Amino acid sequence: MPISTRYLVRSTSAFLLIGFVALMAIVVMTFWLGERAQHYFEVVSEARDTRIAAVELRSAMQTAESSQRGFIITGNEIYLGPYQTAKVQSQRHLVALEKLLPPSSAASATLDRLTEIFRVKFDEFDRTIELKRDKQDEQVLAIVRTNSGKALTDEANVFFSGVIGQADSQLTAGIAEQRANTEWLRLVSGIGALIIVAVAGGATYGVARYTKELRSTRDEVNALNSALEDRVARRTADLAQSRDRAEMLLSEVNHRVANSLSLVSSLVSLQSKALVDKTAKDALAETQDRILAISLVHKRLYSSANARSVDLKEYLTGLLEHLRTSLRSQTHGVNLSWKIDAIELGTDATITLGVVITELVTNAFKYAYPDGVGEVRVRLMKRDDAQIEIVVEDDGVGRAEGAPAKGTGVGTKIVNAMCASLGSQIDYGHRQPGTAARLAFSSDFVRGGTAH
Numbered sequence: 001m002p003i004s005t006r007y008l009v010r011s012t013s014a015f016l017l018i019g020f021v022a023l024m025a026i027v028v029m030t031f032w033l034g035e036r037a038q039h040y041f042e043v044v045s046e047a048r049d050t051r052i053a054a055v056e057l058r059s060a061m062q063t064a065e066s067s068q069r070g071f072i073i074t075g076n077e078i079y080l081g082p083y084q085t086a087k088v089q090s091q092r093h094l095v096a097l098e099k100l101l102p103p104s105s106a107a108s109a110t111l112d113r114l115t116e117i118f119r120v121k122f123d124e125f126d127r128t129i130e131l132k133r134d135k136q137d138e139q140v141l142a143i144v145r146t147n148s149g150k151a152l153t154d155e156a157n158v159f160f161s162g163v164i165g166q167a168d169s170q171l172t173a174g175i176a177e178q179r180a181n182t183e184w185l186r187l188v189s190g191i192g193a194l195i196i197v198a199v200a201g202g203a204t205y206g207v208a209r210y211t212k213e214l215r216s217t218r219d220e221v222n223a224l225n226s227a228l229e230d231r232v233a234r235r236t237a238d239l240a241q242s243r244d245r246a247e248m249l250l251s252e253v254n255h256r257v258a259n260s261l262s263l264v265s266s267l268v269s270l271q272s273k274a275l276v277d278k279t280a281k282d283a284l285a286e287t288q289d290r291i292l293a294i295s296l297v298h299k300r301l302y303s304s305a306n307a308r309s310v311d312l313k314e315y316l317t318g319l320l321e322h323l324r325t326s327l328r329s330q331t332h333g334v335n336l337s338w339k340i341d342a343i344e345l346g347t348d349a350t351i352t353l354g355v356v357i358t359e360l361v362t363n364a365f366k367y368a369y370p371d372g373v374g375e376v377r378v379r380l381m382k383r384d385d386a387q388i389e390i391v392v393e394d395d396g397v398g399r400a401e402g403a404p405a406k407g408t409g410v411g412t413k414i415v416n417a418m419c420a421s422l423g424s425q426i427d428y429g430h431r432q433p434g435t436a437a438r439l440a441f442s443s444d445f446v447r448g449g450t451a452h
Helices: 005-074 077-100 105-133 137-145 148-274 278-303 312-328 347-367 410-421
Strands: 309-311 333-340 344-346 373-382 387-394 427-430 435-442
Touching: 005 077, 005 105, 005 148, 077 105, 105 137, 105 148, 137 148, 278 347, 309 312, 309 347, 312 333, 312 347, 312 373, 333 347, 344 347, 347 373, 347 387, 347 410, 347 435
Parallel strands: 333 373
Antiparallel strands: 309 344, 373 387, 387 435, 427 435
């Protein structure tokens, strides 16, 4: 029977669940045994420290007693060399033993008795040493013959044997527990490993069988895809032809629009020549420049392989060259220069930008230099903050703060409306001397974007 995807998913999930449970069992057992091992490690460490403290305490007492016996027998002070050190060590080991023994009434009684034994013993040591130094050997011998020191030593050894024996028992029990834990961990790990291997084998078998059936299905799908690919190829070719025809039509439309705008510009020029009034002639000349700014965009579009965006450097260079030629025929002493970065802009935004630059350059030529001599500069760049900035500046008489627009004011209205469509506004900065008209808008208009 073929294996369905649902069956494969369910069976694989079941195998993975079993393997996960086995793995979690190993992890939990390992964690539990680790906790127990840590506990018994602490117990063993405490028992070991207790045993060491008891042994060191007994050894210090024996050292002190040997030093005292040697001195009272020989009278040689050299035997008292280790005495004070052994006495200090005894006090330190006794304190350590008090901290290590478990808090209980029996342990407290044992410690109290040991403390008393050590106090009495060292009092006897100190007394006999002083008597020996005073040459009172008979009193020293009388104290020794009482055998009270030996009785106290024997009693202390009984306590030491009990503490050491209990510590040894704890050490033995801890080692036995560690061995048992190791056996449990080995058993659980072995069973878990067998379960995981079985789960991996079952999952592998299911996947291998499912893969074999997928290969068979794939061959059938490939046969169907061959026919479908032929149909897609034919449809793609038809779409490519349709796209080429659409691009040709768009290019033809741009060509005809450019020709129509050129015709309109020519008609405006003829009308301007027929007029006598200078104001009317200037207004028609400005209108002709605006029409030219729009027509140049369409000329670039039908002469370019890309009919959706315009290379600003190429377009504005042609526009500014035309403005320099036409405006210098009116003001021979004013020069126009520019610096344009290579940026692509959408069609609508390019038209808007061309009209704005035309208005700003025309105004600078007309009003910045009343004596007819000076320079107008145009810069277009892309800033680090992804904004496109246009600056038209001059070194002329400047623009008075709050003063009304010169002329009819139509150009100012056109500039403000065009800047608003770019989501920005014109900023007139005062230079010393001159004026800098600055416009910045978002680079969202770059590469095919449109003005909103």
